[in-house]
Amino acid sequence: MKTKITELLGIEYPIVQGAMAWIAEHHLAAAVSKAGGLGIIAGGAAPVDVIRQEIRRAREITDKPLGMNIMLLSPNADDLAQLAIDEKIEVLTTGAGNPGKYMENWKQAGIKVMPVVASVALAKRMERAGADAVIAEGMEGGGHIGELTTMALLPQVVDALDIPVIGAGGIADGRGMAAALLMGAEGVQCGTVFLATPECQISEKYKELVLKASDISTVVTGRPSGHPVRALKTPLTRKCLELEKEVTDQSLEEIEAATAGSLRKAVQDGNYEEGTFMSGQIAGMLRELRSCEDVLKSMTADAEALLRAGFARFE
Numbered sequence: 001m002k003t004k005i006t007e008l009l010g011i012e013y014p015i016v017q018g019a020m021a022w023i024a025e026h027h028l029a030a031a032v033s034k035a036g037g038l039g040i041i042a043g044g045a046a047p048v049d050v051i052r053q054e055i056r057r058a059r060e061i062t063d064k065p066l067g068m069n070i071m072l073l074s075p076n077a078d079d080l081a082q083l084a085i086d087e088k089i090e091v092l093t094t095g096a097g098n099p100g101k102y103m104e105n106w107k108q109a110g111i112k113v114m115p116v117v118a119s120v121a122l123a124k125r126m127e128r129a130g131a132d133a134v135i136a137e138g139m140e141g142g143g144h145i146g147e148l149t150t151m152a153l154l155p156q157v158v159d160a161l162d163i164p165v166i167g168a169g170g171i172a173d174g175r176g177m178a179a180a181l182l183m184g185a186e187g188v189q190c191g192t193v194f195l196a197t198p199e200c201q202i203s204e205k206y207k208e209l210v211l212k213a214s215d216i217s218t219v220v221t222g223r224p225s226g227h228p229v230r231a232l233k234t235p236l237t238r239k240c241l242e243l244e245k246e247v248t249d250q251s252l253e254e255i256e257a258a259t260a261g262s263l264r265k266a267v268q269d270g271n272y273e274e275g276t277f278m279s280g281q282i283a284g285m286l287r288e289l290r291s292c293e294d295v296l297k298s299m300t301a302d303a304e305a306l307l308r309a310g311f312a313r314f315e
Contacts, residue, residue: 004164005187010065012036013296018191019069022267026054030061031199035293040067048079055087065090072097085109100129118146123157133164140170142280158184172282174302192280197292205270213283232277
């Protein structure tokens, strides 16, 4: 499938792997890129030397285009911005801030920049800053989210911009991909679907919870603090929701203490009691492990078939 995004990024399938902190490391990113999508290594707040090693390990697996994500509010954002140039990263996705101050240097290095946005206003700001494309992410996705759904956000962002738009949030198969393309997207970004792949190095408990999830297995915590997060229902999310019923300085402190390091506990330790198992609402669609290659090929093939059949109905 050829779109403006496949041409822009030099990839075979218009599918970008989401930059999931503690999850999007070299095994997963390299597998997605090698199979023809765009794999992303999440920078997060990890030390620069750690991310450099992840990039180089991914390069040992594949010579296909590779992406990296930078959370611009991270204390090491400046160092990661330079690391992307030093390691000749082909594509950068950004979140939690404005990449404007880095844009000139990134462009001179030939890096394509695709900020994640949750509103039309932010999308317009990113286009003015020089972004090559934007990723419009709806609140169906896992992890940190906005307030608009993908179906509401995506077409409005498409209408507002001249640069390509990638749809994200709640996309796990060809139907979701076809819908995003019909709404004007040039590609999609997926995160949760890649949790259910053998290449994803999360704990077995994490994978078990994803595969057993239903349509109502996720909840959103963190709204009182202004940083909403979607994750699977666990003892920790239930505790947070209970504390959020009456917001006080003490309850917010308790939540902060309870959630500190909770994503690592989920990803690495599989700690059901104390871990935050971030996941999108589409987890209920996932029932078995499939390779990254199978995910990319089947999603694209199904989307193409649906689009052809859909148009044929009206001929």
